[in-house]
Amino acid sequence: MHDLLKLRHEEREILISQTNERDNALHDIKGFLSRRTGLEDTITTIHGNAESRRSRQLEEEARSLETDIHELETRLYEMKAKHRQLVNEISDINNSVDAKLSSYTESLSLLDSDVRNFLRDPPIQPLSHSSGESTFYSLNPKRRTLDMAREHWNTEQVGLHDRQQKVEAEILALEEGGRIWKQAVTDVTGFEKRLQANMRHYVEMTTSSTKPGGSIPRNCKDGLVGSLLNDLERTTQRIESHLELAEDKDWKLLVCCIAAELEALREARGLLLPAFGLSLHEMDALLNSTSRDSPVIDHGMEEAKEDCQACQMENDDPEPPADLLKDSNPNNSDARSEEDDEPDPSWLI
Numbered sequence: 001m002h003d004l005l006k007l008r009h010e011e012r013e014i015l016i017s018q019t020n021e022r023d024n025a026l027h028d029i030k031g032f033l034s035r036r037t038g039l040e041d042t043i044t045t046i047h048g049n050a051e052s053r054r055s056r057q058l059e060e061e062a063r064s065l066e067t068d069i070h071e072l073e074t075r076l077y078e079m080k081a082k083h084r085q086l087v088n089e090i091s092d093i094n095n096s097v098d099a100k101l102s103s104y105t106e107s108l109s110l111l112d113s114d115v116r117n118f119l120r121d122p123p124i125q126p127l128s129h130s131s132g133e134s135t136f137y138s139l140n141p142k143r144r145t146l147d148m149a150r151e152h153w154n155t156e157q158v159g160l161h162d163r164q165q166k167v168e169a170e171i172l173a174l175e176e177g178g179r180i181w182k183q184a185v186t187d188v189t190g191f192e193k194r195l196q197a198n199m200r201h202y203v204e205m206t207t208s209s210t211k212p213g214g215s216i217p218r219n220c221k222d223g224l225v226g227s228l229l230n231d232l233e234r235t236t237q238r239i240e241s242h243l244e245l246a247e248d249k250d251w252k253l254l255v256c257c258i259a260a261e262l263e264a265l266r267e268a269r270g271l272l273l274p275a276f277g278l279s280l281h282e283m284d285a286l287l288n289s290t291s292r293d294s295p296v297i298d299h300g301m302e303e304a305k306e307d308c309q310a311c312q313m314e315n316d317d318p319e320p321p322a323d324l325l326k327d328s329n330p331n332n333s334d335a336r337s338e339e340d341d342e343p344d345p346s347w348l349i
Contacts, residue, residue: 001181005174008167015164021124022153022160028123029150032115039108046100055093062086119144127156177246177254184242188261191235195268198228225276232272236265 046052062083069079120141136144136152202224239262246254 001174001178005171005178008171008174012164012167012171015160015167018124018127019157019160019164022157025123026150026153026157028118029146029153032111032118032146036108036111039104039111043101043104043108046097046104051093052097055090055097058086058090058093062090115146116141119146119149122149124153127159173249173251177249177251180242180245181254181257184239184258184261187235187238187242188265191231191265194231195228198224202228229269229272232265232269236262236269239265 065079065083065086069076069083072079122137126135126137136148139148205224239258243255243258243262246258
């Protein structure tokens with residue numbers, strides 16, 4: 001789970017980097033389009049400004065004067081002088097206009113070259129797609145346009161934002177789910193430790209009762225068994241609550257893990273009943289009795305242990321040998337028989 005959390009953190013960093021790259025590319029596109037619009041507007045303005053209109057008017061007037069020259073010889077000198085003046089003015093204006101147009105036209109040509117290079121070799125790598133899907137990158141570079149690039153990267157940007165939100169949600173789920181899993185493991189581990197200790201105590205009580213002169217009151221053993229089963233029941237309920245929370249959050253991995261622990265607890269219940277020689281009805285009676293007498297599980301177990309230890313001290317039975325705590329025959333686990341009724345030693349682990 002730690003490795004998965006680390007992987008999601010790394011994936012988030014990659015997604016953030018890719019998002020920033022696309023932001024920069026979209027910013028470049030916006031700059032290109034803005035510059036092109038400005039240049040085109042300026043060229044249009046130059047074509048339609050007063051100087052251009054003046055140039056055309058003078059050309060018309062020059063042609064009119066050329067006709068007048070042939071008609072008015074007497075005014076030839078003055079009209080030729082005027083003609084030369086007008087021609088020179090026209091030339092100056094045209095040269096000025098051509099110079100301005102040349103500068104802006106060259107700028108537009110350079111911009112188009114930059115755009116072609118930009119579209120031919122985009123500054124960011126494409127995201128992975130299925131092989132059969134047609135994308136902006138799959139087009140011939142000559143057919144690509146800035147509008148296509150902007151639409152493609154906007155679409156990728158939306159997908160990256162969606163994926164980033166999902167990764168953030170997964171990270172939150174892993175962090176919160178990790179706390180729930182840790183609590184579930186703590187509950188199960190605590191129960192296993194208490195089960196091991198109480199099963200050893202139960203074996204000691206059973207061993208003492210089978211010796212000559214040794215007897216343990218029935219209510220002492222029932223109290224210990226009832227407290228143990230009550231502990232199992234409450235632990236199961238806590239694990240069920242963790243499972244319900246995981247199901248509500250739709251954390252499938254955590255649901256599988258907690259469900260496995262819950263199933264193990266239910267199997268433990270099915271194995272404990274035969275080990276103690278109890279039926280379901282008898283188990284319910286013990287649980288009800290223990291619940292009324294000892295609302296706290298650990299306190300009920302301690303009281304049962306103290307009562308049973310007092311009974312053992314009255315009988316002066318020695319401590320049972322160590323081999324009885326290790327080996328037992330699971331086929332002789334009937335608590336109501338007069339033979340050895342030790343539980344399966346697997347429950348001591």
